[in-house]
Amino acid sequence: xxxxxxxxxxxxxxxxxxxxxxxxxxxxxxxxxxxxxxxxxxxxxxxxxxxxxxxxxxxxxxxxxxxxxxxxxxxxxxxxxxxxxxxxxxxxxxxxxxxxxxxxxxxxxxxxxxxxxxxxxxxxxxxxxxxxxxxxxxxxxxxxxxxxxxxxxxxxxxxxxxxxxxxxxxxxxxxxxxxxxxxxxxxxxxxxxxxxxxxxxxxxxxxxxxxxxxxxxxxxxxxxxxxxxxxxxxxxxxxxxxxxxxxxxxxxxxxxxxxxxxxxxxxxxxxxxxxxxxxxxxxxxxxxxxxxxxxxxxxxxxxxxxxxxxxxxxxxxxxxxxxxxxxxxxxxxxxxxxxxxxxxxxxxxxxxxxxxxxxxxxxxxxxxxxxxxxxxxxxxxxxxxxxxxxxxxx
Numbered sequence: 041x042x043x044x045x046x047x048x049x050x051x052x053x054x055x056x057x058x059x060x061x062x063x064x065x066x067x068x069x070x071x072x073x074x075x076x077x078x079x080x081x082x083x084x085x086x087x088x089x090x091x092x093x094x095x096x097x098x099x100x101x102x103x104x105x106x107x108x109x110x111x112x113x114x115x116x117x118x119x120x121x122x123x124x125x126x127x128x129x130x131x132x133x134x135x136x137x138x139x140x141x142x143x144x145x146x147x148x149x150x151x152x153x154x155x156x157x158x159x160x161x162x163x164x165x166x167x168x169x170x171x172x173x174x175x176x177x178x179x180x181x182x183x184x185x186x187x188x189x190x191x192x193x194x195x196x197x198x199x200x201x202x203x204x205x206x207x208x209x210x211x212x213x214x215x216x217x218x219x220x221x222x223x224x225x226x227x228x229x230x231x232x233x234x235x236x237x238x239x240x241x242x243x244x245x246x247x248x249x250x251x252x253x254x255x256x257x258x259x260x261x262x263x264x265x266x267x268x269x270x271x272x273x274x275x276x277x278x279x280x281x282x283x284x285x286x287x288x289x290x291x292x293x294x295x296x297x298x299x300x301x302x303x304x305x306x307x308x309x310x311x312x313x314x315x316x317x318x319x320x321x322x323x324x325x326x327x328x329x330x331x332x333x334x335x336x337x338x339x340x341x342x343x344x345x346x347x348x349x350x351x352x353x354x355x356x357x358x359x360x361x362x363x364x365x366x367x368x369x370x371x372x373x374x375x376x377x378x379x380x381x382x383x384x385x386x387x388x389x390x391x392x393x394x395x396x397x398x399x400x401x402x403x404x405x406x407x408x409x410x411x412x413x414x415x416x417x418x419x420x421x422x423x424x425x426x427x428x429x430x431x432x433x434x
Contacts, residue, residue, distance in 0.1 A: 136342055
């Protein structure tokens, strides 16, 4: 009996200590400013970040400044330069939207604060055994990132112009041979362009398992030969004969809406449905993935090693994981970014926040959402981008 009392007392002490620790984090965060470096290429994302900033200021006394960026790699370079110059405090970045190759570079150079994510109370609302939250492009997260949203390469087409979607890279090529000029993709190092190239590589390589290991520079040319042969055939059949490329997903969406393209793509499976809701695409648009599946991943939030506002950055990251923030983010009317929460861990009231959301004719089916292929190892990205630029940049 005494042993039971001792164990219960110890458990209560642990819980109390944990609560006290997070309370101290919130107390320390008050009055701090978080410079949040995040991609700013979409108005709905920028609006969502503004809303989140209003919420954390009202609730926690934390000011969130959105530092709008085009390329996360530039932010990584800036943080590295600060470390090299000895700037171990007062860094220019307090929180950043990151994953993949950029996370690998930050982690390997020891540029991250943490591990911290296991201390966020709302992490308990995620599936702690989900590999998509534990690994980032096959690299262990190890608590140095907190999950923010899910993603999957999603193609979409105007069913009035193209009734049957070409659900493979081979079928896409065949379609463009008959109807040239109606597809394009952004040039690397655009994230969207790099993702399209990885998808093409997955569908043209003989043994895709080797993509989940660190890249072998000695065999790179041989392994990727099929990819470059495919792109050599594809480019002359693309929009503007592959002589110029769109800036990103937003321009592809506009080109499809204007009738210049019949197929476009996004890395958010809800983007086409959200665009219909916002009047940016016609309701004849339909979403699809390739029969063999499409690349998917999780995007995260990370705190640099030299942030003076790490407590406030943790408070922001925890709020971004709250059911309220995740539900608004998943809502087509605001962003349409899939949640990272495990809905079966939420209360009935919290689940209702998600249940209220409605899809439309462009919403990706549950079967397509489940047809996901993992991201190749992060080390593949730099070589793929460099070789693409060598071959195709003008």
